[in-house]
Amino acid sequence: GAVVSQHPSRVICKSGTSVKIECRSLDFQATTMFWYRQFPKQSLMLMATSNEGSKATYEQGVEKDKFLINHASLTLSTLTVTSAHPEDSSFYICSARGQGTDTQYFGPGTRLTVL
């Protein structure tokens, strides 16, 4: 149980374009989903917390107009990187948490490369 999928696994895009990443909880209802970013040899940095049906809560320093998060259902959250730039190239990882639990289960991650 507690499987989280993420799509796509890799994406390469041109500077200035937008990229959408999907995160799905496959076998449980995720009341809360989290989006992280991880640069090489660094730890996971939380970008935002997303609760189903409400606006995401962004961490300090994360531009909410650049990183659009939608959590339309209990099994799906999306992260859209708008007007991507090379410095946005990173490993983006989502996690999902069910109601009444503290444990987050992670998706396999999306490697974004912006040329």
Added chain:
Amino acid sequence: GQNIDQPTEMTATEGAIVQINCTYQTSGFNGLFWYQQHAGEAPTFLSYNVLDGLEEKGRFSSFLSRSKGYSYLLLKELQMKDSASYLCAVSGNSGYSTLTFGKGTMLLVSP
């Protein structure tokens, strides 16, 4: 604020036992997680400690002392596939508690 410290790197031999320490100073505390992360992959859940003491799960055990702000992950009978980064993460005590991650300990298991 949140501050989580763990060693950057450790090396060990196949079949041995290794202990990875984690100390934390956080403004809130619900529990402490250990995750394993192989290079280029997402973290996988290993353990969750809320109360003081040792939790054993197969070859992996995790210990917590809330009063000391200290945890360790114990790996027994090391295998080559255990070579990975081990992340210590603390859960805060807000309603939608988030995880704060340490920088991870890169464990290299050699033959």
